[in-house]
Amino acid sequence: xxxxxxxxxxxxxxxxxxxxxxxxxxxxxxxxxxxxxxxxxxxxxxxxxxxxxxxxxxxxxxxxxxxxxxxxxxxxxxxxxxxxxxxxxxxxxxxxxxxxxxxxxxxxxxxxxxxxxxxxxxxxxxxxxxxxxxxxxxxxxxxxxxxxxxxxxxxxxxxxxxxxxxxxxxxxxxxxxxxxxxxxxxxxxxxxxxxxxxxxxxxxxxxxxxxxxxxxxxxxxxxxxxxxxxxxxxxxxxxxxxxxxxxxxxxxxxxxxxxxxxxxxxxxxxxxxxxxxxxxxxxxxxxxxxxxxxxxxxxxxxxxxxxxxxxxxxxxxxxxxxxxxxxxxxxxxxxxxxxxxxxxxxxxxxxxxxxxxxxxxxxxxxxxxxxxxxxxxxxxxxxxxxxxxxxxxxxxxxxxxxxxxxxxxxxxxxxxxxxxxxxxxxxxxxxxxxxxxxxxxxxxxxxxxxxxxxxxxxxxxxxxxxxxxxxxxxxxxxxxxxxxxxxxxxxxxxxxxxxxxxxxxxxxxxxxxxxxxxxxxxxxxxxxxxxxxxxxxxxxxxxxxxxxxxxxxxxxxxxxxxxxxxxxxxxxxxxxxxxxxxxxxxxxxxxxxxxxxx
Numbered sequence: 230x231x232x233x234x235x236x237x238x239x240x241x242x243x244x245x246x247x248x249x250x251x252x253x254x255x256x257x258x259x260x261x262x263x264x265x266x267x268x269x270x271x272x273x274x275x276x277x278x279x280x281x282x283x284x285x286x287x288x289x290x291x292x293x294x295x296x297x298x299x300x301x302x303x304x305x306x307x308x309x310x311x312x313x314x315x316x317x318x319x320x321x322x323x324x325x326x327x328x329x330x331x332x333x334x335x336x337x338x339x340x341x342x343x344x345x346x347x348x349x350x351x352x353x354x355x356x357x358x359x360x361x362x363x364x365x366x367x368x369x370x371x372x373x374x375x376x377x378x379x380x381x382x383x384x385x386x387x388x389x390x391x392x393x394x395x396x397x398x399x400x401x402x403x404x405x406x407x408x409x410x411x412x413x414x415x416x417x418x419x420x421x422x423x424x425x426x427x428x429x430x431x432x433x434x435x436x437x438x439x440x441x442x443x444x445x446x447x448x449x450x451x452x453x454x455x456x457x458x459x460x461x462x463x464x465x466x467x468x469x470x471x472x473x474x475x476x477x478x479x480x481x482x483x484x485x486x487x488x489x490x491x492x493x494x495x496x497x498x499x500x501x502x503x504x505x506x507x508x509x510x511x512x513x514x515x516x517x518x519x520x521x522x523x524x525x526x527x528x529x530x531x532x533x534x535x536x537x538x539x540x541x542x543x544x545x546x547x548x549x550x551x552x553x554x555x556x557x558x559x560x561x562x563x564x565x566x567x568x569x570x571x572x573x574x575x576x577x578x579x580x581x582x583x584x585x586x587x588x589x590x591x592x593x594x595x596x597x598x599x600x601x602x603x604x605x606x607x608x609x610x611x612x613x614x615x616x617x618x619x620x621x622x623x624x625x626x627x628x629x630x631x632x633x634x635x636x637x638x639x640x641x642x643x644x645x646x647x648x649x650x651x652x653x654x655x656x657x658x659x660x661x662x663x664x665x666x667x668x669x670x671x672x673x674x675x676x677x678x679x680x681x682x683x684x685x686x687x688x689x690x691x692x693x694x695x696x697x698x699x700x701x702x703x704x705x706x707x708x709x710x711x712x713x714x715x716x717x718x719x720x721x722x723x724x725x726x727x728x729x730x731x732x733x734x735x736x737x738x739x740x741x742x743x744x745x746x747x748x749x750x751x752x753x754x755x756x757x758x759x760x761x762x763x764x765x766x767x768x769x770x771x772x773x774x775x776x777x778x779x780x781x782x783x784x785x786x787x788x789x790x791x792x793x794x795x796x797x798x799x800x801x802x803x804x805x806x807x808x809x810x811x812x813x814x815x816x817x818x819x820x821x822x823x824x825x826x827x
Contacts, residue, residue: 244274252307316782319767333387384466394468467531472496477528491515548681549592576735594651596705609642629672665736684754693749699740
């Protein structure tokens, strides 16, 4: 029926389509595609509906507009809800349960995998089209067949230098009451073993060739004691560049002000360099600054900043840290944590009206800019600006929402260090103002919470809430330079005409929802066009690049080709370049997973 319409009416229909609908429509019919890409008014309407700087578009020819449209449509992931390639990695007939999985975001992210009932940590590197086994790490003295003690992996963490920290606990053999009664030493040994964990740090080796970059024989060990609460359980682990470790504990007997407690464990350089073992590292307990009782928090995650001057503390309901602590050195750290809230006046959005400033959780800035300008008095001034993600937890009047906010610091030229560090942005910005709202954000209500991650160049923001996977696309330099309103005061030059600020309301960016049917636990980008997720059904990879063609791939192997995981030479038998497949066991109530290696 559309082909029977006059060209003018067909062009009018094409102008009204949403960007995703228009992009997919180009692949439906050759006639409509020709009309769409050769009609200037249609191209201008669709370009204005996409985020990006708009100035100068009217001066371009139709051919140049068609090229510019293809470029911006690809950048904004138009049609990826249909055209994204999806690859799922899972075994066909069997599951090997996974106890712990950890991502380290890099150009090629690292993945650490721990199997249940095994003391080994297996390391992988993720690439655009495969992932590669790197090493297996296990303590030397954990083999009971050679006289060692049995151990379980409790938590795993990476440092920024890619060292691997593993927290172990002893597995005690069953002991009868008669054995305990015959010797008080047996009872005392069991008690101390139950209250003592081992923190083992495996150092990444510097090598000029491909072989293993980690080794079980290059490690340091610290004894960690449950000093405050013998029944406490480790919840999260973090490791800094200099070897300082942080552990959060879930208290067996929570207090009115604490559900968890977090502790810092220092690395004594001489002791470690000489003996490689410290039976009593110094412990510093985090103490919270005075807060109302409603701010009683469950610390579910921690992260050291790359400069080790701060440690960030996370709660399970928010992907942005809720508090932080200054860590200058192990000797000067007092353990006091500070709230990560900034008073920001949000703009109205839809039916939501914000009449006063509210508290926002602001993440670490992902983009910064420095410029020199001359003020009204003729003096040179410096202006630093930072873009950051911010989360509003919501209240009884407003739902939870995600924002991109702008922080600005201005100072005299002679007092400026002219250095731009995103780590310093959150601490130095004088004011924070909202730039835009991220449509579709959801506050996770499950134990998984909300998972958010930025791509390598910060052009994509991915969010997972249970089975829903959204991606927003931004251009940070253009977003920063295009934040000023146009002369008519009705829209910002960067945002689409359908998401721009009108009558003082908030500008907003619409997401693309990727196809997904599994519960997402963690996310990691490889570059800008590949996204990995650990789900309850396995490891999933999405290709959202310009060459995506809506392919669906399932990779799995028969049980006959699965090596025995109980053999110590399991990883030694794996050659470089082989591909592993991971999946969670959805039949259990817990979040176990399975791994198969081809």
